[in-house]
Amino acid sequence: MATKKSSLPRVSAISDFKEITKMRLSLSVVFSAMAGYMLGATTIEIGTLVLLAFGGYFMVGASNIYNQIIERDLDALMDRTKNRPIPAGRISVNAALTMAIIFTILGIASLYIINPRTAMYGAISIFLYTSVYTPLKTKTPLSVFAGAIPGAIPFMLGWVAARNAFGIEPGTLFAIQFFWQFPHFWAIGWFLFDDYKKGGFFMLPTGKRDKGTATQTVMYTIWTVLISIIPVFGVTGDLKLSIVAAIIVFAIGLGMIYYALQLYVKRTELAAKHLIFASVIYITLLQIVYVADKFIR
Secondary structure: HHHHHHHHOOOOOHHHHHOOOOOHHHHHHHHHHHHHHHHHHHOOHHHHHHHHHHHHHHHHHHHHHHHHOOHHHHHHHOOOOOOOOOOOOOOOHHHHHHHHHHHHHHHHHHHHHHOOHHHHHHHHHHHHHHHHHHHHOOOOOOOHHHHHHHHHHHHHHHHHHHHOOHHHHHHHHHHHHHHHHHHHHHHHHHHHHHHHHHHHHOOOOOOOHHHHHHHHHHHHHHHHHHOOOOOHHHOOOOOOOHHHHHHHHHHHHHHHHHHHHHHOOOOOOHHHHHHHHHHHHHHHHHHHHHHHHHOOO
16 A cells, blocks of 8 residues: 555656646657658668657647646636646646746757757747747637647758758648648637637637638648648659659548548537547658658659
8 A cells, every 4th residue: 555655646747747748749749850850861860860859859848838837727717628737736837837948958959969950940839839829829710820830840840850951841841731730720629619718719710610610621621631742743852752652642631631521511529529530640641651652662
């Protein structure tokens, strides 16, 4: 019994760390950055990959902590966030702020060791997420546009880490993940509409779960899929995609389009939930196909 009791605080601390840094989101961002690095690298350097992974996690973790500090009172109003460490009182604001500052320093330092340009984009991501996206969430649906910019940086960041340069290739990776975020976050906004409303968040383009929002979701989903196959046409520099890989990406994209159309037809929370999962599967498989195609081609 003594052993069990002594282990409880440790388990709680680990759980709070995962929650305050949004571990699943942070790991998905790290995955995107590493995929971008694999696409851009001519020689895979394990040390750079490790720095990119740690730097990426610290930067995203810091952004999430700053966000939860700023929104702590609003988080306390919503069912999905009221048990987060800060509104629940398990972590104080001062402790969270200290953690965020340490993570920011460690993240920028890790990325700076790779190259200064990578660190610069990482710092821009934190600034936009914390100082632009977060305050806009309670004021305008355009917050999704603002949030899509830092959200699209990781895929691009990996290429910049590999090449220490920005061009058409990382620009294309940025565009793919930028436009993908609109149907993804609108589906989340639809699914959690009532809960977001308690916190005063404006996430849907029309402000309602209506035909207009569903229409825009379908349009942005189609656009995302079309952008994703552009590299097959040989217009994106060193970022290339074989015909077979483009067909696979397009086929996966048709699945996401199907669920976007289902949201348009049914306009239900369940349809939105299905689109959320479809969008996550799409971007994950897209990155895997891109990387696999590079090394198989």
